[in-house]
Amino acid sequence: MWRGRDVITMRDFGRSELEELFETAKYMEKYAKSRVDFLKGKIMAVAFFEPSTRTRLSFETAMRRLGGDVIGFWGAEGTSVEKGETLADTIRMLDAYSNIIVIRHKLEGAAKLAAEVAESPVINGGDGAFNHPTQAMLDLYTIWREFGHIDGLNIGLMGDLRYARTINSLLEALANFDVRTFLISPEYLRPRAETLDYVKSRGLKLSFHTNVEEVIHELDVLYVVRVQRERFLDPLEYERVKGSYRVTLEILKKAKKHLAILHPLPRVDEIDHRLDNTPHAKYFRQAALGVPLRMALIYLILS
Ligand code: CP
Incomplete structure (x- = not known):
């Protein structure tokens, strides 16, 4: 039900998917303070164009606890977005370097655009005042x-x-x-x-x-x-x-x-x-x- 899916809006997910997620999360609780190798060799890219403490750090912690690695940035400073690179091109690069992308952006629809551009699954970490x-x-x-x-x-x-x-x-x-x-x-x-x-x-x-x-x-x-x-x-x-x-x-x-x-x-x-x-x-x-x-x-x- 979940494999390979983008997570852009809650409207795409029903009760049975949520219940499967909850059961899996309960199972994961015993590993939330240790490290397993369920996702060894996988990389998550985080692209946070807006401030965040919980969403970004809990995603990063989650990926590391699962044995995977994390790349990415907070804010556009230091990236080629400062030189005028488009969101779509930035996402194409993250797609090339990782297996899954988490994005937060001030514009509504940014995560949807990222999902359209990327082959890897995209998770919406919050876009504008619309979705989280x-x-x-x-x-x-x-x-x-x-x-x-x-x-x-x-x-x-x-x-x-x-x-x-x-x-x-x-x-x-x-x-x-x-x-x-x-x-x-x-x-x-x-x-x-x-x-x-x-x-x-x-x-x-x-x-x-x-x-x-x-x-x-x-x-x-x-x-x-x-x-x-x-x-x-x-x-x-x-x-x-x-x-x-x-x-x-x-x-x-x-x-x-x-x-x-x-x-x-x-x-x-x-x-x-x-x-x-x-x-x-x-x-x-x-x-x-x-x-x-x-x-x-x-x-x-x-x-
Ligand atoms: N709840 C939440 O989205 O917190 P952050 O903005 O710190 O990620």
Whole structure:
């Protein structure tokens, strides 16, 4: 199901593929701090034109834990992109030097273009405000590991739901499961209409809310995203909304005991740091699971 596939958008992957990925990731957890030679002799190229801590480092760690090697760059500095080389030509070179390519780019559609140019599989590590499919896979994997299932859960998504690419991909991923989704944001930061139309057509149950306190008692999972300064054209608008959606100890008094708080990170101030030591805080475990999840992904595609 996975062999040789590009990973560009969540829409290309269904429930059975995700379940195979989760089972493989669980198997990989025991190797996430050691080294095996499942992919000895394979090379992964990383082309990160935008900043990243978790995605890039967990992909690199995953490939090295599997016995493979990594080449690539962060930012275009030092590459021939600075001399005006096109994205397509840069990808052609990475394709020639490696077995699999991971790309992050500020432009929506960059990963799709790379997949069209490259013969090797291409994985989208985030493009513009549109897609971050491996983050959505990781988000669902974390929920699956926490609860043992995804069906039947009440899942709140809170913050800037319009410009966060993780939200777009997560909604598309959730459409494979029988969950209730609570969208908590200012009205103008609701997810884009095209995404909402798609997930509604897949039968995802959605409701819209402007205040987390209205629904916190119903939630099993609260997935929080930051308000992204870089996505706003007007800095005053950013200043106006940035503090509106913040999880505090006070709000959690009404939450279920087992509420799991997830965040793709990095966070700014949308989660009170005092939450870090509560059983609700699952965001660091989520980031750590990025290694076995991405080990499973690379392994299934290349093995
Ligand atoms: N979650 C995520 O994509 O983090 P990075 O931007 O650090 O990769």
